[in-house]
Amino acid sequence: MTAPNILLILSDDHGYADRGILGHDPEVRTPALDRLATEGISCSDAYVAAPICNPSRGALISGTHPARWGSTWFLDTRFPDERTTLAERFREHGYRTGYFGKVHYGQDEPGDRACPPEHGFDVSYYGLAGRQQGRLHYLRHTKDAVDEYGPEGNWRMAVQPMFEGRDEVELEGFLTAELGRRTQEFISDDDGAPFFAMLAFNAVHNFCWQLPPEELERRGLPVRDDWDESSGVTYADWYDGAISPHLERGREYYLAQLELMDREIGALLDRLEDRGIAENTIVVYLTDNGGSTCNYGSNAPLSGTKYTLAEGGVRVPFLLRWPGGGWSGGGTRDGIISSMDLYPTLLAAAGYDVAALDIDGVDQAGQLRSGVRTRDELHWECGFQAAVRNGDLKLRVTHGDDPNARGIRVVEHTDPGDGVQLFDVRSDPSESHDLLGARPDDAIRLWDLHAAWLAQVGRDDLIDRYAERVRSALAGATGRPASSPG
Numbered sequence: 001m002t003a004p005n006i007l008l009i010l011s012d013d014h015g016y017a018d019r020g021i022l023g024h025d026p027e028v029r030t031p032a033l034d035r036l037a038t039e040g041i042s043c044s045d046a047y048v049a050a051p052i053c054n055p056s057r058g059a060l061i062s063g064t065h066p067a068r069w070g071s072t073w074f075l076d077t078r079f080p081d082e083r084t085t086l087a088e089r090f091r092e093h094g095y096r097t098g099y100f101g102k103v104h105y106g107q108d109e110p111g112d113r114a115c116p117p118e119h120g121f122d123v124s125y126y127g128l129a130g131r132q133q134g135r136l137h138y139l140r141h142t143k144d145a146v147d148e149y150g151p152e153g154n155w156r157m158a159v160q161p162m163f164e165g166r167d168e169v170e171l172e173g174f175l176t177a178e179l180g181r182r183t184q185e186f187i188s189d190d191d192g193a194p195f196f197a198m199l200a201f202n203a204v205h206n207f208c209w210q211l212p213p214e215e216l217e218r219r220g221l222p223v224r225d226d227w228d229e230s231s232g233v234t235y236a237d238w239y240d241g242a243i244s245p246h247l248e249r250g251r252e253y254y255l256a257q258l259e260l261m262d263r264e265i266g267a268l269l270d271r272l273e274d275r276g277i278a279e280n281t282i283v284v285y286l287t288d289n290g291g292s293t294c295n296y297g298s299n300a301p302l303s304g305t306k307y308t309l310a311e312g313g314v315r316v317p318f319l320l321r322w323p324g325g326g327w328s329g330g331g332t333r334d335g336i337i338s339s340m341d342l343y344p345t346l347l348a349a350a351g352y353d354v355a356a357l358d359i360d361g362v363d364q365a366g367q368l369r370s371g372v373r374t375r376d377e378l379h380w381e382c383g384f385q386a387a388v389r390n391g392d393l394k395l396r397v398t399h400g401d402d403p404n405a406r407g408i409r410v411v412e413h414t415d416p417g418d419g420v421q422l423f424d425v426r427s428d429p430s431e432s433h434d435l436l437g438a439r440p441d442d443a444i445r446l447w448d449l450h451a452a453w454l455a456q457v458g459r460d461d462l463i464d465r466y467a468e469r470v471r472s473a474l475a476g477a478t479g480r481p482a483s484s485p486g
Contacts, residue, residue, distance in 0.1 A: 003350045004322060005281040006090070006196040007187065007272070008342070009265060010060070012053070012102060012205040014317055015291025017300040018258060024300050027251075029259045032266030033319065036285055038330045040321025041368055047378055047389075048289055048339045051306055051313035053104050053134060054078075056288045056339065057200075061085045061105075061119070063343025063359035065379070067457045071106075072383040073404055078106040079114035086343050087120030090196040093352050097121045098186040100179045101200030102136050104129035110163065117165050125164050125182050127175075127202070132158035136202040137226075138210035138257070141171040153229040157207075174212045176203050176257070180264030184271050194350070199268075203261040206295040207242055208253035211260075219256055221249060236411075243294040244413065251296040282322040282349060286339060290314055294412045303431040307408045308416040309380050309387040309396050311429055325349060326369045335373035336389065337364050379453045385416055386466055388450040392426035393435075395446035397466050420473035422446070437477035444474070 017024040021034040049059035054077035055066030062083035071077045087097045099116035108114035108130040116124035127136040135158045137145075145159035154160060161168040171178060183199045209216075209224040216223060227238045244250055265285070272278040290313040291297030292306040304310020318337065320327050340361035344354040348363045366372035380387040384402035388395050399405060400418025408414050422435040422443045436443050447470045451463050 002280065003094070003194045004325065005187070005194050005272075005277060006095075006346055006350070007183075007268065007281060007283045008196070008198045008346070009268075009283070009285045010057075010101075010198070010200045011261060011285070011287040012200075012202055013289065013292040013295055013297060013306055014204055014258065014287035015293075015297030015299050016302050016312060016315060016317060017298040018255075018291065019317060024298060027255055029255070030262045032262045032269060033285060033317070035266070035269060036283060036319040036321050039323070039328060040283070040319055040330070041327050042330075042332045043318040043320070043337050043368075044332050044334045046286065046316060046318030046337045046339075047314050048286070048316055049314075050380065050382070051289050051308055052382075053288050054106055054130075058105050059360075060288075060339045060342060061087070063340050063357070063361040065340065065360045065381075065457060067379075067381045067454075067459050068360075072381055076383075079108065079112065079119075080105075081113045085119045086346070087116070087196065087198070089120075089343075089347055089352060090350070091120050091122070093347070093350060094193060095196045095350070096123075096189075096191065096193045098123040098183070098195065098197045099200070100125050100183045100186070100198070102127060102129050102202045103200070104134055106130050110168075111166070115163070115166075121198075123165075123186055125162060125169075125179070126200075127158070127160070127162045129158065129202075131155070132160055135205055135207075136175060138175050138202065138207075139173070139212070141175070143170065149226070150229045152235070153227060156229075156235055157226045174260075176201060176261055176264055180267055184268060187268070187271060188275065190275075196346075201261050201264075204254055204257045204295065204297065206292070208250070208257040208295065209247075211253070211256055215256060215260065219252065221252060221256065239411070244296050247296070254296040278323065280322075280324040282320065282325070282327070282346065284342065284346075285317065285319040287316045290316060292412075294414065301430050303429075304417075305414050307412060307414045309382065309385050309398070310417065310431055311394075311425055314380060314387075315429075320368060322349070331371075333367055333371055335367050335371065336375040336378055337367060338375065338378055341375070377449065379450055381454065381457075381459060381462070383462065386450060386462070388446050388453070389425065390446055390449055392424050393439075393442055393446060394423050394425045394431075395443055395450070396421050396423075397447070397450075397469055399465070399469065420470050436473060440474050440478050443470070 020030045048056045050056040055071040062080045099121040105114040140159045146154040299312030302312035304312035343361040344363045385398040423431045
């Protein structure tokens with residue numbers, strides 16, 4: 001078989017439960033994602049490397065944990081400049097490479113290595129969300145809009161022009177459709193080389209009421225205005241009314257954006273069929289972090305949401321299809337898999353020798369084909385909250401009084417928790433039954449794993465802070481002094 005094509009689709013803040021095939025909500029319509037699930041493989045225990053956008057995306061493109069380059073939370077995030085990217089690997093392996101969509105690795109500027117033309121993509125059309133408060137507007141990207149929205153408003157509402165390669169280009173129109181159109185054009189080119197296409201939708205990130213007028217009318221949804229810095233209403237007050245629980249009909253706007261994104265995915269699947277290359281094209285779908293409940297996404301049955309290290313913050317929808325390679329049949333794989341694993345898994349499928357790569361990802365081909373479990377352990381580190389999963393057990397340690405924790409609690413209406421908890425996430429994915437008191441030895445064992453991992457990735461500066469929290473929690477849960485962890 002010739003080298004497979006790769007279509008890697010990344011969405012933004014998509015809720016774990018929000019796929020029609022799962023049956024949680026009859027109003028969810030995702031026929032294309034359901035088609036991927038029935039024709040490909042679903043991974044039920046798939047995770048991203050962080051509960052927020054920037055470090056998660058950096059981990060995916062580099063195959064390494066963001067803690068290795070000091071990226072833990074919003075203010076210290078950056079592109080992993082020192083790492084060879086997935087696109088660079090594919091390009092050196094003879095692939096043509098294309099990137100379409102949202103770029104958000106940190107406070108990225110034009111010409112930075114974070115820009116797709118600077119890290120391995122031959123063709124690109126993208127917006128720098130790091131310049132625009134982490135988002136892209138769904139409808140407007142023009143110089144006139146920048147002037148109209150004002151200095152703060154254009155940053156808050158993300159209406160700056162897009163980029164084609166290294167050149168600014170304007171767009172007045174629905175960005176989701178434009179990203180789908182350009183990706184279709186890229187995969188339709190035929191110069192004899194296999195392709196690696198990465199499509200990073202801004203959907204379904206807030207603000208989902210930014211829909212084409214005809215869609216609002218068809219769905220009977222009211223028009224909502226973006227924030228206007230001249231209105232006299234502060235952005236903070238306006239934002240509070242633009243997210244859950246205060247946005248009227250918020251779930252309907254969200255589901256509309258999800259349905260329209262799914263439509264573009266369906267068109268891409270059809271294009272692969274029309275070209276006769278679906279059999280030998282790997283299609284991957286996942287989202288960048290857990291679903292955002294402030295945007296009315298649902299993560300049922302998982303607890304928590306984006307920003308947290310609860311399951312709902314880091315466990316994500318994860319679908320793969322490669323009929324020619326045996327990733328097919330509609331099965332579900334329940335072994336642990338990470339977004340970092342896409343790096344070696346996709347490269348190995350393309351015939352690249354991944355044995356010598358210095359990465360944290362592992363080749364999951366055996367897991368995808370036949371359910372052979374490859375991973376037993378995963379770590380997360382945000383500087384104020386940490387977690388480790390080992391087998392079925394997961395330990396979370398959170399400093400709930402940290403300014404970052406207080407910030408997301410106040411602004412995003414999301415509680416990251418506080419203290420130390422131990423859960424069996426296989427039998428208890430909602431993390432309802434804390435096992436800390438019943439299984440203190442397991443808690444110590446998992447903490448020791450995380451402490452050793454922190455030292456290994458160069459973040460031993462965090463060990464003492466967490467260790468004291470673990471000691472105190474164990475003493476309180478068991479009524480006796482705990483052995484000294486870490």
